[in-house]
Amino acid sequence: MRKPTFRQAMMEHLAPRLERLGYRIDPFLQDRAIQYGFSKQLPGQVTTQIIIQRRQSKERASGYSFTINLNRLRSPDVPDEQRQEYQGFLSARIGHVLYWVFGRQLGQFGGDYWWQLNDPEEFLRVFKQVAYYLKRYIIPWLENPETRNLGYISPAERQEFRNATQKIIEPRLMNLGYEVVTLEKRMQEPPIYVKSVLNGEANTLIVFRQYNNFRPPRSFGVMLQRRRDNNLDPYAGGLFPELYEDLGQLAWYQFLIRQTGQPIQGWFYDSLETLTERLEEVWDLLVRLAIPWLENPTTEPRWSQPTVDPE
Numbered sequence: 001m002r003k004p005t006f007r008q009a010m011m012e013h014l015a016p017r018l019e020r021l022g023y024r025i026d027p028f029l030q031d032r033a034i035q036y037g038f039s040k041q042l043p044g045q046v047t048t049q050i051i052i053q054r055r056q057s058k059e060r061a062s063g064y065s066f067t068i069n070l071n072r073l074r075s076p077d078v079p080d081e082q083r084q085e086y087q088g089f090l091s092a093r094i095g096h097v098l099y100w101v102f103g104r105q106l107g108q109f110g111g112d113y114w115w116q117l118n119d120p121e122e123f124l125r126v127f128k129q130v131a132y133y134l135k136r137y138i139i140p141w142l143e144n145p146e147t148r149n150l151g152y153i154s155p156a157e158r159q160e161f162r163n164a165t166q167k168i169i170e171p172r173l174m175n176l177g178y179e180v181v182t183l184e185k186r187m188q189e190p191p192i193y194v195k196s197v198l199n200g201e202a203n204t205l206i207v208f209r210q211y212n213n214f215r216p217p218r219s220f221g222v223m224l225q226r227r228r229d230n231n232l233d234p235y236a237g238g239l240f241p242e243l244y245e246d247l248g249q250l251a252w253y254q255f256l257i258r259q260t261g262q263p264i265q266g267w268f269y270d271s272l273e274t275l276t277e278r279l280e281e282v283w284d285l286l287v288r289l290a291i292p293w294l295e296n297p298t299t300e301p302r303w304s305q306p307t308v309d310p311e
Helices: 006-013 015-019 094-100 120-143 155-168 170-175 247-253 272-295
Strands: 035-042 046-056 064-074 090-093 179-181 192-197 202-210 218-227 243-246 267-269
Touching: 006 015, 006 120, 015 120, 046 120, 064 094, 064 120, 090 094, 094 120, 155 170, 155 202, 155 218, 155 272, 170 179, 170 272, 192 272, 202 272, 218 247, 218 272, 243 247, 247 272, 267 272
Parallel strands: none
Antiparallel strands: 035 046, 046 064, 064 090, 179 192, 192 202, 202 218, 218 243, 218 267
């Protein structure tokens, strides 16, 4: 008796389960025997897609492992006022959504995951598992109008962070001689704080950055630069900054501030109140450590051995 092919097993064990949830095989999403897709039409000309992507493996008799890509699309022909119900475009892998949104870890390390099919006899078990995750977690996530792309920062969240930074940090930096620079292409982001140092031969830059967290709480970091190329865009090319450091890394490696078990990767907050507290913590590190470090003409990159204990 011939063993079933991947497509035959998929159509037998997965397709009926998806069809009961409104997803049907979509011939426009098929790419040879490498990719198969299921789609569903939602209100407002919104389409959700579940795409089976296979990866060839010549060493395996069954030939392939696979993962699942997820999309939510809106027709460009729909006027904006008619598509407000859904937050917008989604694109993700099943492993990322399960791990970052729902805390479910498929593989050893979480995140991207490929099902390995060592033998066609595994088709039934694997497709039943896939159907469970799709029904229990993924499809409700795809079809929820409030779902946003992984790492998305809303305009309101950006404005909240910008306002708090301008209220708490900006006046204090200006009192120390820093000026405010807003890049036209980054109008929604916090301003960049710049000061001319070393007799006008360099500029120091203090840059607040919101991180695109996959799930709450939100977080931010602070980038520090000293540049001699008169370029006030910290993200631009040109000469590499004379000094370039993350505030959390600087505190850990250069100044041996080690209250936590590892270098600070960002300051986390879940409300305006905790954001205010985190900004006060950052200001303490800036004024005590980072600004003197940036403006000292003898400062070298932290790749030299840490020598200073501020306590």
